[in-house]
Amino acid sequence: xxxxxxxxxxxxxxxxxxxxxxxxxxxxxxxxxxxxxxxxxxxxxxxxxxxxxxxxxxxxxxxxxxxxxxxxxxxxxxxxxxxxxxxxxxxxxxxxxxxxxxxxxxxxxxxxxxxxxxxxxxxxxxxxxxxxxxxxxxxxxxxxxxxxxxxxxxxxxxxxxxxxxxxxxxxxxxxxxxxxxxxxxxxxxxxxxxxxxxxxxxxxxxxxxxxxxxxxxxxxxxxxxxxxxxxxxxxxxxxxxxxxxxxxxxxxxxxxxxxxxxxxxxxxxxxxxxxxxxxxxxxxxxxxxxxxxxxxxxxxxxxxxxxxxxxxxxxxxxxxxxxxxxxxxxxxxxxxxxxxxxxxxxxxxxxxxxxxxxxxxxxxxxxxxxxxxxxxxxxxxxxxxxxxxxxxxxxxxxxxxxxxxxxxxxxxxxxxxxxx
Amino acid sequence: xxxxxxxxxxxxxxxxxxxxxxxxxxxxxxxxxxxxxxxxxxxxxxxxxxxxxxxxxxxxxxxxxxxxxxxxxxxxxxxxxxxxxxxxxxxxxxxxxxxxxxxxxxxxxxxxxxxxxxxxxxxxxxxxxxxxxxxxxxxxxxxxxxxxxxxxxxxxxxxxxxxxxxxxxxxxxxxxxxxxxxxxxxxxxxxxxxxxxxxxxxxxxxxxxxxxxxxxxxxxxxxxxxxxxxxxxxxxxxxxxxxxxxxxxxxxxxxxxxxxxxxxxxxxxxxxxxxxxxxxxxxxxxxxxxxxxxxxxxxxxxxxxxxxxxxxxxxxxxxxxxxxxxxxxxxxxxxxxxxxxxxxxxxxxxxxxxxxxxxxxxxxxxxxxxxxxxxxxxxxxxxxxxxxxxxxxxxxxxxxxxxxxxxxxxxxxxxxxxxx
Numbered sequence: 001x002x003x004x005x006x007x008x009x010x011x012x013x014x015x016x017x018x019x020x021x022x023x024x025x026x027x028x029x030x031x032x033x034x035x036x037x038x039x040x041x042x043x044x045x046x047x048x049x050x051x052x053x054x055x056x057x058x059x060x061x062x063x064x065x066x067x068x069x070x071x072x073x074x075x076x077x078x079x080x081x082x083x084x085x086x087x088x089x090x091x092x093x094x095x096x097x098x099x100x101x102x103x104x105x106x107x108x109x110x111x112x113x114x115x116x117x118x119x120x121x122x123x124x125x126x127x128x129x130x131x132x133x134x135x136x137x138x139x140x141x142x143x144x145x146x147x148x149x150x151x152x153x154x155x156x157x158x159x160x161x162x163x164x165x166x167x168x169x170x171x172x173x174x175x176x177x178x179x180x181x182x183x184x185x186x187x188x189x190x191x192x193x194x195x196x197x198x199x200x201x202x203x204x205x206x207x208x209x210x211x212x213x214x215x216x217x218x219x220x221x222x223x224x225x226x227x228x229x230x231x232x233x234x235x236x237x238x239x240x241x242x243x244x245x246x247x248x249x250x251x252x253x254x255x256x257x258x259x260x261x262x263x264x265x266x267x268x269x270x271x272x273x274x275x276x277x278x279x280x281x282x283x284x285x286x287x288x289x290x291x292x293x294x295x296x297x298x299x300x301x302x303x304x305x306x307x308x309x310x311x312x313x314x315x316x317x318x319x320x321x322x323x324x325x326x327x328x329x330x331x332x333x334x335x336x337x338x339x340x341x342x343x344x345x346x347x348x349x350x351x352x353x354x355x356x357x358x359x360x361x362x363x364x365x366x367x368x369x370x371x372x373x374x375x376x377x378x379x380x381x382x383x384x385x386x387x388x389x390x391x392x393x394x395x396x397x398x399x400x401x402x403x404x405x406x407x408x409x410x411x412x413x414x415x416x417x418x419x420x
Numbered sequence: 421x422x423x424x425x426x427x428x429x430x431x432x433x434x435x436x437x438x439x440x441x442x443x444x445x446x447x448x449x450x451x452x453x454x455x456x457x458x459x460x461x462x463x464x465x466x467x468x469x470x471x472x473x474x475x476x477x478x479x480x481x482x483x484x485x486x487x488x489x490x491x492x493x494x495x496x497x498x499x500x501x502x503x504x505x506x507x508x509x510x511x512x513x514x515x516x517x518x519x520x521x522x523x524x525x526x527x528x529x530x531x532x533x534x535x536x537x538x539x540x541x542x543x544x545x546x547x548x549x550x551x552x553x554x555x556x557x558x559x560x561x562x563x564x565x566x567x568x569x570x571x572x573x574x575x576x577x578x579x580x581x582x583x584x585x586x587x588x589x590x591x592x593x594x595x596x597x598x599x600x601x602x603x604x605x606x607x608x609x610x611x612x613x614x615x616x617x618x619x620x621x622x623x624x625x626x627x628x629x630x631x632x633x634x635x636x637x638x639x640x641x642x643x644x645x646x647x648x649x650x651x652x653x654x655x656x657x658x659x660x661x662x663x664x665x666x667x668x669x670x671x672x673x674x675x676x677x678x679x680x681x682x683x684x685x686x687x688x689x690x691x692x693x694x695x696x697x698x699x700x701x702x703x704x705x706x707x708x709x710x711x712x713x714x715x716x717x718x719x720x721x722x723x724x725x726x727x728x729x730x731x732x733x734x735x736x737x738x739x740x741x742x743x744x745x746x747x748x749x750x751x752x753x754x755x756x757x758x759x760x761x762x763x764x765x766x767x768x769x770x771x772x773x774x775x776x777x778x779x780x781x782x783x784x785x786x787x788x789x790x791x792x793x794x795x796x797x798x799x800x801x802x803x804x805x806x807x808x809x810x811x812x813x814x815x816x817x818x819x820x821x822x823x824x825x826x827x828x829x830x831x832x833x834x835x836x837x838x839x840x
Contacts (some may be wrong), residue, residue, distance in 0.1 A: 035639050047623035049802070085726075086686070087656075088625045104686060107727075108627040147803050154806055162832065163639025167632035167730045168802045170616040173623060192507030192526065196590040203467035207509045207528040211666060212587035219455050219583025236507075266506070266524060280582050308506075308526075311585045334695030335757035335831040382469070382588045386574050391644065412757040413583065 006284040006291055008396060009319045009354060019280040019329055020345040021300030023180035024253040024328050030175060031166045037179035037225040038329040043155035046173030048145035052090060052108045057140045060100040060129050061113035066404055067134040075123065075130035084110055100129055109141060116140040148172055158330030160225070180329040182226045185248035186231045188214050189241055189269055190259040191310050195233070212382065213258040220317045221256075224325055236260060241272035249301055251274075253314040253328070257320065259308030269305050270294060278303070286396065288355045290315035295324075302328075310382055315356050337411040339390070341369035347392065348400040355400075358388040361409055362416035371409055391411035424713055426704040428816060429739045429774060430645050435749055439700040441720030444602035444673040450595060451586045457599035457645040458749040462576035465758035466593030468565035472510060473526045477560045480520040480542055481533035483804050487554040495543065495550035504530055520549055529561060536560040537728055568592055578750030580645075600749040604647045605668035608634050608653045609661055609689055610679040615653070627748050632802065633678040633730045640737045641676075644745055656680060661692035669696075669721055673748070676741065680727030681712040689725050690714060698723070706816065708775045715744075722748075730802055735776050757831040759810070761789035767812065768820040775820075778808040782836035790838075791829055809833035 021121070026040040055061060061084060070076040074321060078100040082093050086106040093101045093110035100117075101110045114137050121133040154172060155165070169177065193211040194204045204210055221228040226298070229252060234244050241260065248255045260269030261283070270283050278296035283305075285293050294305040295318030304321045306313040316326055326333055341361055349355035360372040371392060374384045390409040394400055401407050446460040447827040473822030475481065481504060490496040498520040502513050506526040513521045513530035520537075521530045529536070534557050541553040568574060574592060575585070581599070589597065614624045624630055636648055641648040649672060654664050661680065668675045681703070690703050698716035703725075705713050713724040713736030724741045726733040746753055761781055769775035780792040791812060794804045810829040814820055821827050 031635060032638055035642060046621045050629065052626055053621050085611065085656075087610065087627060089625070093625070105682070106629075149803050154803065160833075163643055164636050164730070164734050164802070164805045166635035166639045167734075168806055170635045171630050171632040171730070171802055173616065173620055173630070175616045175620065190507060191505065196593065196595045200593055200595065201466045205509070206472055206511070207507060208528075209470065210591050210593070212590040215451060215586035215590045216584050218452055219586045222455060223583055236505075262525070309682050310584070310591070314584050314587075332834045335759070335834055337755035337757045339755070381567050382584070382591050383574065385584045386588055413580075414752045414755055 006286045007282055008286050008352075008361045011283060012282045012295060012320070013323055014336060016280055016295050016302065016324065019297035019300065019323065020302055020328060022328070024180050026178050027181040028176055031161070031169045031177060033387055034161045034177050035163065035166065035220050037161055038143065038331045038383045039155055039157050039159050039180060040158055040178040040180045040329075042153045043071050043169060043172065043174055043177060045148045045150055045152045045154055048150050049148040049171050050142055050144060050146065052151055053144050054108050054140045054142050055103045055116045055140065057116055057118045058105050058138065059103060059115050059116045059118040060102065060131070061095070061103040061109050062100045062131070062134055062135065063095055063097065063112055064139065066097060067115070067117060067131050069315055070131045070134050072132040075132050077128050077130050080127055080129050084108065114138060114141070133283055137305065158332070160331060160334070180225065182253040182325060182328065183229055183251075184221050184226050184254045184256060184325075185252040186214055186217050186230045187241070187244050187248065187255065187257045188259065189236060189257055190233070191236050193233045213306070213308065213313045216310050216314050217256055217258070217306070217317060220314065220321070224322060226325060234411060236266070236268045238268045238272045238275075242268055242275045245272060245303060246276055247260040249298055249303070254302045254304065254325065256304045256306060258306045258313050261294050261305045261307060273298070273303055273305065285316070285319070286353045287315060287319060288350065288353050290319070290356075293320055311385065319354070322341040338408050339369060339411050339415065340406055340408055343401050343405045344370050344372045346400065346403045347373050347394065349394045349398070351399045352396055354396050354415075355394040357392040358384040358393060359390045359392045359409055360388050360416065361390040361411060362418050364418045369415070371407055389416060426706045427702055428706050432702045432705060432740070433743055435702065436700055436715050436717060436722065436744065439717035439720065440675060440722055440744065440748060442748070444600050446598050447481055447601040448596055448598050450591045451581070451597060454581045454597050454599045455582055455583065458580065458751045458783060459575055459577050459579050460576055460598040460600045460749075462573045463589060463592065463597060465568045465570055465572045465574055465738040465751060469568040469591050470562055470564060470566065470572050472566050474526055474528050474562050475523045475536045475560065476525065476562045477536055477538045479523060479536045479560065480526050481523040481529050481536050482520045482534060482551065482555065483515055483517065483532055484555055484557045484559065485713070486517060487535070487537060487551050490551045490554050490734060492552040493568040495552050497548050497550050500547055500549050504528065505599070523545040534558060534561070554787070557769060578752070580751060580754070586776060600645065602748065603649055603671075604641050604646050604649055604671040604674045604676060605672040606634055606637050606650045607664050607668065607675065607677045608679065609656060609677055610653070611656050613653045613679075622767070633726070633728065633733045636730050636734050637676055637678070637726070637737060640734065640741070644742060646745060656688045658692045658695075660686045661689055662695045664780075665692060665723060666696055669718055669723070674724065674745065676720045677727060678723045678726045678733050679727045681714050693718070693723055693725065705736070705739070706773045707735060707739060708770065708773050710739070710776075713740055715740055731805065739774070758828050759789060759831050760826055760828055761791040761825050761837065763821050763823055763825045764790050765790045766823045767793050767814065767819065769814045769818070771819045772816050774816050775814040777812040779810045779812045779829055780808050780836065781810040781831060782838050784838045785810075789835070791827055809836060
């Protein structure tokens, strides 16, 4: 029993990507709906930002020539003809030689003004202001187009839209954008599965388990800006699985199955996909948990065949589904929170395998960060995902880490604090 | 000109929190809808997981007593009476002394079986199997309730629901949960503002600017599991602002305003809130950008008065709004991605001020990480949020960092790579 051969993750990704030709669905959405999605086109500024020369300080808008030679011992006196507020039209005032307009930060320069003297460099006297220092042309002015120029490409295709980007896009005159919104079918296989809505408080019948992987995958897909479409539970029937995947490939950008990827009697899904004559298929990955996670490409679209065990499926999502869907959108993955800490117990892992060890990371009373490997590491053990707050990744070229080693851990929840 | 006094962020948070009594809205939602929201109740397992004793390996289910004394030189032969698949009912078979049932990982133990012998420790011969090694009671068995016990509190109120939690909750028999879903009103003030939908390609009229802060705040609120409700642009009229905030306080869990928080002629919003007789108010924070960001508490609910400049407003959201809304939900903030790098230029910041310096972080050709402070640091400069990918926070007790210093930076986008 066991896989004839399991491949290193990076090799499988490199191979599979060569066969993926499909471009996922693009939708035209408002910027608000586009939050956390990936741009399917470059975003180009429709106008200059700011759209006019505006004051960068509170003070007096002037003709800079009028201030030349001014000093505190020899101030130049200008007549104040009004006050320019934020939102006023620049044509509200027009300066003649010897005149100034009081102005707020962000307000437009009046006609004929080309600089602003800060309050600190002036002395007010009734309707007049004494300028104590000269100001050069465009001094204290934010020029039109200084922030963003019309027709400038501000965002490249594939960039993820973050909260502040909504403001940048609106400032550039963009209210609707084209974003990727891949629709991904989820097919659960397994005679043991029941829907949570069918069992609620009383629990599943003897021998059966709740289909939980489906929800994990839905959540992971949503977090990646994709639209999950759950197609239900298909029993362990090779022909029905093949038919369901075949139909899903027609309608969706990618297909994710769970279950039926072990070896021997229980590889229904692998056999079902073989019937679809894939351009590429790989059964078995050198990772733990998640060795049975597999991938195929049919008609240029990926089929991800994940383990029936939810934790193994989540690991498979992370190493296979996520990078490939990002690749299809021309996107790069987000940075992840990493923390360094001291390992409290030895961790042993198989060589030539990338191991994902669930850990509890805490700040000790001594102010140091400690990393506690969780005892239960079976791929079916969901509760470690709650009790733990981090993942220690042991790379292929190591067989683990020793007690006392300083290790890097990906944090999935806040640090625990000892004694609190 | 200037604030009489600006306070340190932590002091303001500690003071304001004392006056906040309001508990935000709770909704009953499906687990899928609850993704990225914060639990408003403990989540308690409805049944044992697993719900039955199941095999942890592929092999033969046996009565452990039947295997005592077995060895490779002296194997014990059992009669194989059938095959137990995942999803089968445990009552499918019942073992008599001397019998075994072939079994898959995850399948339930048949009646009278109390252990599983791995394939590796057996030799099959037709309808019989030779056991080469004894197995203790419960050997290679995942016991009922081993992962989660019925009535166990798995999640505490205030915990954020992450993708894999959806699977854990479903496994526990939970399909609907109570989560916080605070409704937060957004009120934009400023005569200069126009809606992006009103100006699109042609750009705002002279002197006017697009209301971009509104979108930044909507995005930040959504990312925090809150529901933003945009109430539109109110001009710089103290009375109308007061009335709008007063109405919003009745209907929503919190209010966020932008604009009208500078000093002197342009503190409409501060004056408007003073009319509402706040239990607490603080005008001005020791941060840069974002000094005018302010907070008040009226009837136990927070009013966040943010700067009219989008970048300063985003900083105010991060230091004021985010921690207080999390506090109201009993939640802790997520860990953030931090990277260490070498500063390429000196950064000077005012003392007693927490400064947020936008930076460009990149991986140099020499394999080292470099941190490049962006030249434009005006609070109105949105484009630095696109050109940069990180924030360098200079704490109150420093006046900056020197060129060549190793600094910690919060990453908001992936690292750039030099030369690519």
